Amino acid sequence: MAPEVITLSSFATHADGAEHFFGTRLSAVPVTPGRASAHGAERQGHRAAVILSVKQVHGTDALVVDRPVEQGEMFEGGWDALVTNQPGLMVTVRTADCVPVLLHDPVQRVVAAIHAGWRGAVAGIVPKTVALLASRFGARVEDVRMAIGPSAGPCCYEVDEPVLTRLRDVFPEWHSVVSPVDAQTAHLDLRAFVRRQALREGLEAERIATVDACTICQPEVFFSYRREGVVKATMVSGIALLS
Numbered sequence: 177m178a179p180e181v182i183t184l185s186s187f188a189t190h191a192d193g194a195e196h197f198f199g200t201r202l203s204a205v206p207v208t209p210g211r212a213s214a215h216g217a218e219r220q221g222h223r224a225a226v227i228l229s230v231k232q233v234h235g236t237d238a239l240v241v242d243r244p245v246e247q248g249e250m251f252e253g254g255w256d257a258l259v260t261n262q263p264g265l266m267v268t269v270r271t272a273d274c275v276p277v278l279l280h281d282p283v284q285r286v287v288a289a290i291h292a293g294w295r296g297a298v299a300g301i302v303p304k305t306v307a308l309l310a311s312r313f314g315a316r317v318e319d320v321r322m323a324i325g326p327s328a329g330p331c332c333y334e335v336d337e338p339v340l341t342r343l344r345d346v347f348p349e350w351h352s353v354v355s356p357v358d359a360q361t362a363h364l365d366l367r368a369f370v371r372r373q374a375l376r377e378g379l380e381a382e383r384i385a386t387v388d389a390c391t392i393c394q395p396e397v398f399f400s401y402r403r404e405g406v407v408k409a410t411m412v413s414g415i416a417l418l419s
């Protein structure tokens with residue numbers, strides 16, 4: 177039986193003053209993009225009262241929420257990272273092959289949820305969001321914890337020359353995250369790419385956890401754009417500071 181949500185025991189626990197989850201296709205986490213809603217996931221043991229999801233645009237901009245949010249509040253615009261220091265507010269992203277990345281600084285008490293597809297990852301959304309935690313909230317990079325969720329895996333995620341060209345342009349260690357298939361295509365390990373970007377940004381290796389699960393080859397657990405060929409549904413992943 178597949179799990180409803182995946183949580184990491186080493187990351188953002190209640191003992192750390194936080195909670196998090198990575199969704200699966202069996203999750204019942206209702207969100208409306210652009211609207212803060214009641215969390216209503218008590219049965220999963222979550223305490224956050226309000227859950228926020230916004231329109232995603234495969235960019236690198238972050239929405240910073242540094243004031244209390246009421247249920248029903250609207251957020252018009254597109255962002256691929258949500259950052260908050262507000263306890264009780266669950267910030268979420270929706271994915272189905274892209275990488276959901278969660279950040280937690282237990283010292284400055286700030287969390288972030290990031291939607292990192294190849295475009296956002298190549299454009300640096302993860303390092304940019306880590307830098308934002310530092311500039312806006314005084315986070316020290318060595319205090320920041322990261323969890324990298326289920327996504328298209330290196331076993332299945334085939335990319336072609338335009339993607340590889342962009343990757344080579346921005347990432348000197350690109351060799352370490354691709355395995356060639358033929359002259360024009362390769363398998364990309366998007367999770368490893370995100371992890372290496374975080375290491376280059378100064379995060380400590382032992383503070384980065386990865387869920388080693390592929391959305392494409394585990395159809396009983398995950399939705400996948402690649403496998404299903406259409407946008408059937410997405411999985412919600414989120415993180416909150418406890419009140």
Ligand SMILES: [Zn+2]
Binds near residue numbers: 328329392394
């Ligand atoms: Zn796979």
